[in-house]
Amino acid sequence: MVNIILLGPPGSGKGTQAALLSGKLNAPHISTGDILRRAAGTELGSRAAEYMNRGELVPDSVMIEMIRDRFSQADCAKAFILDGYPRTIPQADALADILTGLDRRLDLVLNIEVPDAELITRLSARRVCECGATYHLIFNPPENEGVCDRCGKRLYQRDDDLEESIKNRLSVYKKQTQPLIDYYGNMGTLVTVDGSGSIEQIADEICAAAKS
Numbered sequence: 001m002v003n004i005i006l007l008g009p010p011g012s013g014k015g016t017q018a019a020l021l022s023g024k025l026n027a028p029h030i031s032t033g034d035i036l037r038r039a040a041g042t043e044l045g046s047r048a049a050e051y052m053n054r055g056e057l058v059p060d061s062v063m064i065e066m067i068r069d070r071f072s073q074a075d076c077a078k079a080f081i082l083d084g085y086p087r088t089i090p091q092a093d094a095l096a097d098i099l100t101g102l103d104r105r106l107d108l109v110l111n112i113e114v115p116d117a118e119l120i121t122r123l124s125a126r127r128v129c130e131c132g133a134t135y136h137l138i139f140n141p142p143e144n145e146g147v148c149d150r151c152g153k154r155l156y157q158r159d160d161d162l163e164e165s166i167k168n169r170l171s172v173y174k175k176q177t178q179p180l181i182d183y184y185g186n187m188g189t190l191v192t193v194d195g196s197g198s199i200e201q202i203a204d205e206i207c208a209a210a211k212s
């Protein structure tokens, strides 16, 4: 099963797990947050950064257009692992329309659950790379301090990984994104995973769900 959504609050490990799963299943990892961050310097990037730095969601119309465009690219013709999309009911409805139009269906929505206190610990010491790799100063450090294992570039801290912004992201998640748990639960495609174990344990659990 390779038409997969990873759902979960900020810091639950969507990006970490999507990167691992993408390698194992040979499916593209589509992170809308990464797409927005890579757009830095463009008009879209600077408009989006205003929302992102506050921890607010970028408007649905922008995100729906972005995902429509991403699905028109050849690499997602057979498989996808969505990380960070959808985040609202209108985004989920738009995805359903896109998939219907392509005569495809969603196989699995993995809902990663982690307690709030743990999310804050994870996000406040996260370091990321332009290439999409994610690290943690204590739980998942790179081999050489400050340098990406995968591509050798310098790691940086995201502008939205500051305390105020993290708190707002958690509350935005609860208000706007959590309703998707029932939305996909009612469709029968949801599997909930305990996201508080080690990265490897969670990866095994996710891989088993994706292969069943």
Ligand code: AP5
Pocket (backbone or CB within 6 Å): 008, 009, 010, 011, 012, 013, 014, 015, 016, 017, 032, 033, 034, 036, 051, 052, 053, 055, 056, 057, 058, 059, 063, 083, 084, 085, 086, 087, 091, 122, 123, 125, 126, 127, 134, 135, 136, 137, 139, 140, 160, 169, 195, 196, 197, 198, 199, 202
């Ligand atoms: P986005 O980039 O998607 O951020 P997010 O949802 O806030 O999620 P994170 O990336 O913070 O967390 P994650 O679940 O990927 O965790 P990670 O693997 O890094 O979105 C950013 C912003 O863009 C949004 O706020 C919004 O403004 C905008 N945006 C994006 N998509 C949008 C959309 N569809 N609609 C509207 N706006 C949108 O792990 C976190 C840390 O924990 C890392 O340090 C990692 O090393 C560590 N870690 C991971 N797993 C474990 C573990 N098992 N044990 C210990 N540490 C772990």
Ligand code: MG
Pocket (backbone or CB within 6 Å): 014, 015, 016, 031, 033, 083, 084
């Ligand atoms: Mg992420």
Ligand code: ZN
Pocket (backbone or CB within 6 Å): 129, 130, 131, 132, 133, 148, 149, 150, 151, 152, 153
């Ligand atoms: Zn890198």
